[in-house]
Amino acid sequence: MKLFVCGDIVNRTSGLGFVGDDLKRTIKESDYAVCNFEGPELREGQKALCPHQEAGTAAYLKEVGFDLMLLSNNHITELGADGLRYSIDVIKRAGADYIGAGFSWEEAYNPLIRKIDGITFGFINICEAQEGQYLTPEQPYGYAWMGYKSLFDDVKSLSEQVDHVVVFCHAGLEHYVIPLPEIRDLYQRLCDAGASAVIGGHTHSAQGYEHYHGKLIVYSLGNFFFPYPDNRWSEDSISYSLSVEFNQQGIESVRPTHHYVNNGAVELLNDCSKQVDLKVLCNVLDESYIQKATIMCVDAYNNLCSRLLAEATCGIEANTLFQQVKNAIRYCIFRKKLVIDNKQFRKSLVLRLFENETYRWTIIRALKSVQRSN
Secondary structure, eight states: OEEEEEEEEOOSSSOSOOBOHHHHHHHHTSSEEEEEEOSOBOOTTOOOSSSOBOTTHHHHHHHHTOOEEEOOSTTTTTTHHHHHHHHHHHHHHHTOEEESEESSHHHHHSOEEEEETTEEEEEEEEEOSOTTBOOSTTSSSEEOBTTOTTHHHHHHHHHTTSSEEEEEEEOSOTTOSSOOHHHHHHHHHHHHHTOSEEEEEOSSSOOOEEEETTEEEEOOOOEEEOOOTTOTTGGGGEEEEEEEEEOSSSEEEEEEEEEEEETTEEEEOOOGGGSOOHHHHHHTTTSSHHHHHHHHHHHHIIIIIHHHHHHHTTOOOOSSHHHHHHHHHHHHHTHIIIIITTHHHHHHHHHHHHHOHHHHHHHHHHHHHHHHHO
């Protein structure tokens, strides 16, 4: 049985027709194809600023060959209950499967079980803590969170009912090519609990994969189709998907499909010199991994986390004396707007930095590294 899995899809700047013909054939050659539906689908004429799918995207993805759409991600609830409900409705109408979000705890967290080409699979979809995660059954809707307490028990129980458990996880530092050590540990523990494969997304940049005790761990497939309005992060338009062949006992083969966005469509990328270097990405996991991951965390802290902490606490984050003075004057003159009126925003930002696993792990690892170097 051949499973095709790609990364994040957001179709907000293109019409339909964003998958090239050669890539369509590759998708349809698989027995079951999976994509991350990152963002709610809009109705005809509806507008939205958040990452979303233009009207008709779910039906188009089914037509292209995708069978399962993953909904446990940090954008799927950004248009509220109405946006999530409509997205689930159009996926159902298209005849595709979905998993990872819904309007009850069971709908969001229950695995999807499918028998494909004589092999029974159990699929699980989870995401790091962002706005919209399902924390208690009393919530009216949400997406499945990777921190819920029975995760490993559920993987173990599911592995006893099916031939293979595949966990799709949406987590990690965005725009970095190295997985966090804590995420690597989590994915390995999911395999220890009974998963045959753990396949990650969310980072937008492609990361490597490894075989762990006969199981497959893919840290991030990056973007499949996620154009940015201002053409930022253009390098993230080059990534890869995977075709994974299973038999009853395990994984037979893993074959990457390299692709890039060209003139508004995802196309096969056959030029080896322009493809993501999977050998390098996979070797990172073996050669001085912890050292490189720590350097990454320090960089992420300096370029993002420290700024967010400063914003949340009304601190002054600046690299020069001039900028410090400028910010101090700005806070004095516009105190009401920047401090008092934004109190609720600052509280929510602090909560996000503490609650989100990626931010928390990054900050702790970075500060510990700085402390040791001093």
